[in-house]
Amino acid sequence: MASPTTIALGAVFCAVIVRLLLQRGSQRRKLLPPGPPPLPIIGNAHQIPTVQEWKTYCKWADDYNAHKLLYFRNFGQSFLVINDLATAQEIFERRSTKYSDRSDMVMTFDLMEMTWNFGFKRYGDEWREQRKMFSIAHHPNAVHQHYEVQTRACGELIRALLHTPDEFEDHIAFFSGQVILNIVYGYRAKDRHDPFVELSELAQSLLNETNHQLYPVELFPVLKHYPRWLPGADFLVPWKHVDKARSVNAALVNEPFNRAVEDMSKDGTDPSFVQEHLQRLEEVTDPSAKKRLKTVVQQTAAVQYFAGADTVSTALSGFILAMSLYPEVQKKAQAELDSVLRGSRLPNFTDKEDLPYIGAVLKETMRWNPVTPLGIPHRSSEDDMVDGYLIPKDTIVFGNTWKILHDPKLYGEDFMVFNPERFLPKDGAAMPPDPVVACFGYGRRICPGRHFAMNNLFIVMSSILATFNIAKALDANGKEIEPGLEFSTGTVSKPEPFKARVEARSEQARKLALLEA
Template structure:
């Protein structure tokens, strides 16, 4: 994390950088037309305006005060927040190539060796090869082939949940992790302590909590020469980052190599399940075209897990919170499911078009949860101008998804959980309100697994609505326990673990859940 001692160690360099920055500002009149934003202080810039946790809260205030584009800087490094869908569409999609690059932070990319993960790969040949692999395996035409896996994983989740409802967070983690490991590698998780599942969870936790602490910016990111400090200097105040990076680097590399080698070894002995990796390794039209194929494939495969687990946990957690706070929503959904699906089976994907209220709950959950409120930063490749405002080359661009999903013009009373906002509206407004156009990102960095996440989360939530009663917990005296959500994760809007009452809604629902175990072992 960025410590005071390590920052002061490089104060001289920062001062030089700031002098260069202000000289550039003076030499280039266009820089006087930067987007508005909070007033910086000399040398440090806007460092006092930023915070490690829930940065989307002040970012929302900046959007209201300064408009669609907001500019800040730290030691001359520009940060631009894009606050409306219209501007995000213009910059990140219509001008996509100029906004598709990624910042190369020394700590996460070089020292921890994450630079080849899809989220961090610079825009260029490698990122394009990775996107092609993902599109081939996860494009819309391929999603139905994964439906049986999604259904089995959902049924296992329900069985685990009714067996130990207090462990709902662990069950969601296992659901997201095991489904992705199965789809990507053909690997079946056997328990919550499964080797690859635990390894993946540890790596994701390091990425989203440890490395991303203090906003993801370390002293070595501001002063890259610190990466070359000798080993004896690592004991100095603020210099422990190199010791941590060595441990984290090995964890990341084991996470990438382990499951991929499992697939290759399984294919050698002829005992494997069809998966993202196996299908591409077997497809000579793909595997023989690039010398870098296997390298690209293993890093692309690894990235799918990291992209899915925290998004799933965030969405399901907010889904539970919404149902606890809005019992009428649960009741309406169950009435619709009972009318359409009946009481003799669990919902499946064929029911989706016949369950408009349930689909509206799913849409509202995506909007209300906003799993990655500030998206992951893009980097501007060349100077640009939008609406008279100068966007300097090298600036980091944050799509302020939180502000977009709280746009009062598009979503009246935006902080309320209200599925009805997606019902009985014309097709144009429905398209504008569709949260999928926002929460999965924009342009050439749109989440490539969005179709998988959309389908798997829909079935999971619909199955929970069909079979469970979800309500606020009560204490020993029968008093309802109120729990305002707490958010400590700096990247994903994952609430800290909370208590929740989860029970089968009827004996018939319980029987249906238990019957899935018989079908799974038949």
């Protein structure tokens, strides 16, 4: 039996260890970035917003002097929001080896079975292989091969707007969907209600619904094993939503791909990403390698199909909204188009360099209401010190794109105004950063389809402005209806439904559009 002295020494030793651990924890807490004070155990769980989170983070940045780094906790999980462009570039680009990983997205990745989407995959060999295949297909030197498809689809969009202008949202969504379906699968969608167009939209909607909720299973992944037939299971995991998402994701990955494989044996099939890569696989002799690579092709195709349409249509909806609110911007853009096109044709991709104001309108559209206000979260792979602050390992890190692109130090005090001229050269004035630096992500996680997306936006915006006047809708008494400036919550933030008048600028513009379309 231990002597009283031994017991006393043991107790003192334990007390010293506990004190040192507490001191170390206290010292670490003092090094954390500013943010709302946490409560014991739950942290800031009671304060974390579920609607337009980026705006709450902007308010917290002011409240807690967190204009660069904002820190908070949800139970045991650390979160960091970067509110400053220079800091975002430092963390995501210059320190990309520490911040290129993704968090364990239990709902999205495990339960909804989006393991095919490399945008959500952990940093590693699978991610590299899939991203490389995607990047080569959408490299700046390769995207010109899509001009014909984009121009043809844009012509169809213009013709549809001439016939049913009130349905502009549907026409824009169809343009975005049909372009990506043709380029990736060689499939020509028939109309707005084509099953493959609607399938992608449904998958995006389910993901958006998931990402603006915080489910208990995200904080405590072990709960995914909780039997779904026990009481409370639907609170821990929304099983009906999960089951539907699984079914939709499986269809999204398999159905258009299988259709493309079938069409390869038919004459007159349009060239596509799937066709090109499957033909290359014919040279692979190892059956197991061939099977694995076919899966990589199938999954990479699905990522393009999933991500390529919704973001473009959302940006174009924001563009229509802006044009209805800022007629003076529209007139300047049309004057530039008229000086280049001289009323003899619609714009094409060779006109880009001659249309700097249109380019500025495109940039301002991306800045004014960024499509992905918080992007997709990164994860820190080790402890790090940034500006004297500790970023703990496994912290979930967001770039607050909305705040960065509304920073008065970068874009002026009129940052809420749609003003393309901020992106035009002025004598002696420094140009603000191109919104592309923030709205398409950073570093190794930057969106590899950004060049393709920007081309889609250019051809549609310039063609619409060359053909149409956009104005506020009128009520039954002929008075203008003020559109609301409300945007949805989710990974992709869309303008809430609004009305606008889309009318041909002239009979000549109508005839020209019908002729070229």
